[in-house]
Amino acid sequence: MIKLGVNIDHIATIRQARKEGFPSIIEAAAICEKGGADSITVHLREDRRHIQDKDIYDLRKSLRTKLNLEMAASEEIVKIALDVKPNFVCIVPEKRQELTTEGGLDVENQKNKLVGIVDRLKKAGIIVSMFIDANVEQVLACNEIKADAIEIHTGKYARFLKENGSNSSDFKEEIKRISKASQEAIKKGLILNAGHGLDYDNIKQICEISGMNEFNIGFSIIARSVFIGLETAVKNMKELIVRGLCSY
Numbered sequence: 001m002i003k004l005g006v007n008i009d010h011i012a013t014i015r016q017a018r019k020e021g022f023p024s025i026i027e028a029a030a031i032c033e034k035g036g037a038d039s040i041t042v043h044l045r046e047d048r049r050h051i052q053d054k055d056i057y058d059l060r061k062s063l064r065t066k067l068n069l070e071m072a073a074s075e076e077i078v079k080i081a082l083d084v085k086p087n088f089v090c091i092v093p094e095k096r097q098e099l100t101t102e103g104g105l106d107v108e109n110q111k112n113k114l115v116g117i118v119d120r121l122k123k124a125g126i127i128v129s130m131f132i133d134a135n136v137e138q139v140l141a142c143n144e145i146k147a148d149a150i151e152i153h154t155g156k157y158a159r160f161l162k163e164n165g166s167n168s169s170d171f172k173e174e175i176k177r178i179s180k181a182s183q184e185a186i187k188k189g190l191i192l193n194a195g196h197g198l199d200y201d202n203i204k205q206i207c208e209i210s211g212m213n214e215f216n217i218g219f220s221i222i223a224r225s226v227f228i229g230l231e232t233a234v235k236n237m238k239e240l241i242v243r244g245l246c247s248y
Ligand code: PXP
Pocket: 007, 009, 043, 070, 090, 092, 100, 101, 131, 151, 194, 195, 196, 197, 198, 216, 217, 218, 219, 220
C-alpha cells in the first residue's frame, strides 16, 4: 500500500506569524499520526522561516511513526541531521526568495558534492532520498551517488493538470516522464516517492504510477484542515490514496 507522509511545515508557518508557542508542531504531528500518516515531514530551511531547530529535536522524541527531514545540501544542516538522526533525509534545492521548493535538485551536476553527504548520512543510519524532477538522467545520477531513494517533484504534474487538463499534451508528456523515471528507479532498486503540489483533486492519477512507496503532502492537507480539522484532512487524503491504489 502506498504510504502517506504529511508535511507539517505550515503549522509552523502559522506559529511563526506571531512567534507564539502555538499551534504546537508536536500536537499537530500526533494528530496526523492519528489520522493515518505513515511519516511526518519537516523542512528545516536555512532561513528558518517556519520549522526551527528545536522542532526537529522535539519531533525526534515524540513521533510514533517516522521523521523525514527535508534539507539543503549545506554543511550547517548536514551537521544538525547527523545529530538528530531522522529516519529519512530528503535533499532538496533551496533558494532564499522562493515561496516553496521550485524544481528538483540537479544531482547530475553536483555528484562530487553530494556523494560525500549521502555517505555521511547513510553511515549515521539515515535513509537518504533526492528530490528530483522526473528525468531518467537524474535517477541514474542518484543511483551513482548511492542514494537510497528518490522523490519525484510533482509540481509540473499538478500545474499541467490544473491549468491544461488531463487530455493536454503537457500533462500526458509529464506523466510519461514520471513513468519512465519511476521505472528506472525501480530497476535500480531505489525507493520511489513523490511529492509537491499534490492535493485532493490530483492525487488519483499519480496513484496509478506503479511502484510508488510514499507521497509527501503538505499544503493541501494543512489548508483543508482549517475548515475540517487536521485529523479528518489527513484521513480523507489517506482514503484517496488507498482507493487510488485499488483502482489498478
Ligand atoms: N516534498 C518535498 C521535497 C517538498 O520540498 C515539499 C514542499 O515543502 C513537499 C513534498 C510538499 O509539497 P506541498 O506542500 O506542495 O504538498
